[in-house]
Amino acid sequence: MKIRLFVIIGALSLLALALLSDLAGGDWGRFGDGLSDFVVFFTESMWPPDWSVLEPRTYPECESRFEFTCSIGYIGMVETLKIAFVSTILGFLGAILLSPLAARNLQSVWISIPVRILLAAVRSLPSLIWALLFVVVIGLGPLSGVLAMSFYTIGYLGKLQYETFEGMNSGPIEAGRAMGLSSRAIATNIVIPENSNHLLSQLIFMFEYNVRHGTVIGIVGAGGIGYYITNYLKFFQYEKVFALLILIFVVVIIIDLISLFARSFVNEQGDVRRPTWMNLLLKKTEEKSQADSLK
Amino acid sequence: MKTELLSLSDLVIGYDEPLSDPISLTVGPGEIVVILGPSGIGKTTLLRTVANLVMPLGGRSELHVEPAGGLGYIPQNLGLVRHATVAHNVALGAGVRMKWSFGMYAERRERVMKALSAVGMDHKASEPVRRLSGGQKRRVATARTLAQRPQLILADEFLSELDDINATGVMEAVFPLLAKGCSLIMVEHHEEHALKYATRVWELNDGRFSDLTVEAWKKRRMEGETE
Numbered sequence A: 001m002k003i004r005l006f007v008i009i010g011a012l013s014l015l016a017l018a019l020l021s022d023l024a025g026g027d028w029g030r031f032g033d034g035l036s037d038f039v040v041f042f043t044e045s046m047w048p049p050d051w052s053v054l055e056p057r058t059y060p061e062c063e064s065r066f067e068f069t070c071s072i073g074y075i076g077m078v079e080t081l082k083i084a085f086v087s088t089i090l091g092f093l094g095a096i097l098l099s100p101l102a103a104r105n106l107q108s109v110w111i112s113i114p115v116r117i118l119l120a121a122v123r124s125l126p127s128l129i130w131a132l133l134f135v136v137v138i139g140l141g142p143l144s145g146v147l148a149m150s151f152y153t154i155g156y157l158g159k160l161q162y163e164t165f166e167g168m169n170s171g172p173i174e175a176g177r178a179m180g181l182s183s184r185a186i187a188t189n190i191v192i193p194e195n196s197n198h199l200l201s202q203l204i205f206m207f208e209y210n211v212r213h214g215t216v217i218g219i220v221g222a223g224g225i226g227y228y229i230t231n232y233l234k235f236f237q238y239e240k241v242f243a244l245l246i247l248i249f250v251v252v253i254i255i256d257l258i259s260l261f262a263r264s265f266v267n268e269q270g271d272v273r274r275p276t277w278m279n280l281l282l283k284k285t286e287e288k289s290q291a292d293s294l295k
Numbered sequence B: 001m002k003t004e005l006l007s008l009s010d011l012v013i014g015y016d017e018p019l020s021d022p023i024s025l026t027v028g029p030g031e032i033v034v035i036l037g038p039s040g041i042g043k044t045t046l047l048r049t050v051a052n053l054v055m056p057l058g059g060r061s062e063l064h065v066e067p068a069g070g071l072g073y074i075p076q077n078l079g080l081v082r083h084a085t086v087a088h089n090v091a092l093g094a095g096v097r098m099k100w101s102f103g104m105y106a107e108r109r110e111r112v113m114k115a116l117s118a119v120g121m122d123h124k125a126s127e128p129v130r131r132l133s134g135g136q137k138r139r140v141a142t143a144r145t146l147a148q149r150p151q152l153i154l155a156d157e158f159l160s161e162l163d164d165i166n167a168t169g170v171m172e173a174v175f176p177l178l179a180k181g182c183s184l185i186m187v188e189h190h191e192e193h194a195l196k197y198a199t200r201v202w203e204l205n206d207g208r209f210s211d212l213t214v215e216a217w218k219k220r221r222m223e224g225e226t227e
Helices: A002-023 A029-046 A072-102 A109-124 A127-138 A142-167 A170-179 A183-194 A196-220 A225-234 A238-263 A277-294 B043-050 B086-095 B104-118 B134-148 B164-179 B191-195 B214-226
Strands: B006-012 B023-027 B032-036 B058-063 B071-074 B152-156 B183-187 B200-205 B208-212
Touching (some): A109 A142, A127 A142, A142 A196, A170 B086, A196 A238, A225 A238, B006 B043, B043 B152, B043 B200, B086 B104, B086 B134, B104 B134, B208 B214
Parallel strands (some): B032 B183, B032 B200
Antiparallel strands (some): B200 B208
16 A cells, blocks of 8 residues: 555656656756846845835824834735735635535535536636736726635635535434435534534635735735735835735734634644643742742 | 334345345334344444435335434434534434424423433533543434434444443433334344343344344344354
């Protein structure tokens, strides 16, 4: 079994290398030159990051007590987070309605196949193209971004969700079916609660994805931090671009920590009581004071 | 109106190959049937075929129970929603035969707590199922079926993982339902446990199916041992 697995992985890796060579036109030297060009570009144009993006803008005048909130970095990031949050929630609602209809273990092929085709159609247009379409229809601004990412989220999250449902243990579904529960009751009372850990993980991943993707759709004028990144790129202000990229990276890490915390409520790991740093420190102090009193 | 709850006519069970000769029988109200036989012989397949979860290779299996909630099913892996609470799981059973009304939620809650206290699990109502032991999960699955109040229960090894006291407790919790005409068909490896309550034994062995009374089964067993 192990040998077969290694052979399959080896064959796939060789195939990938052959395709890469084909795509590169056999010119492997480009990789070496490209790397040295990147080092020069990074050290001369991007480093050090220009943190002035976190300073208040000169116009309009900042009236807030916290000047940081008037900075390009803060305004862009908050707008991106707003777009990502709204589109993730709207997309999740759309996906959770459609995915139980697309799962083959919950519906007949007459329902699941058309819903799968619909989700594939929505997903096959990248969010950038959706953004372009909505910019044409309703104009520049964050609303186009919200609608674009909502549609993409429905397609993407819908696929993740129905594949999760199809991969679940069949026991609870069979018990529900034998009991005479309706398909709707099985989906809402059995399938969704049973997969809550995965659904939550996918939801937060999608939010993180939408935050990162907010930078891309800004390019077509759909708002968010991407709008400012595009402007800095136009004027070759790469240090500022790098500072904003670091800001996005920090936000992504924070979202990952929130995901870890949120999922601990619905997985076994959360049931294990682990010592916190606070407990460890207090215990040490307690033990020390007990030892002192004994002396 | 038919009095039997289940009728099998020339039923051939199996996935690709037949696992038994054709089975024809009926099950009436208030019966306790134990399916016995060595591991892998097709006991679970028979139960799943009766529950209409597996297509038979031949013949017919007909359930004469209400389509919504008339059949209670406790699979081998119990089929509980692990990330939901004990009360949520039992409420699934309680709600299946209920028609919507303003008082439905209070009635369902009452039914859930009654079923849980019958199996001694009422103190765990708000606990997620994943935190329970194997025996406790079996009692929750039984409570789900009790709250459902079905006409026929199909249970796959629902007394295993339970100690003698709890196994007796679970069976005693099911008795009021049986007294009202519900029947129980169970697959059980612990013969002495199951035979204490059984009124009928279905034996699967080497592809042969036998429908026997408990006494007849015991007699056949003794004869087999003396040979």
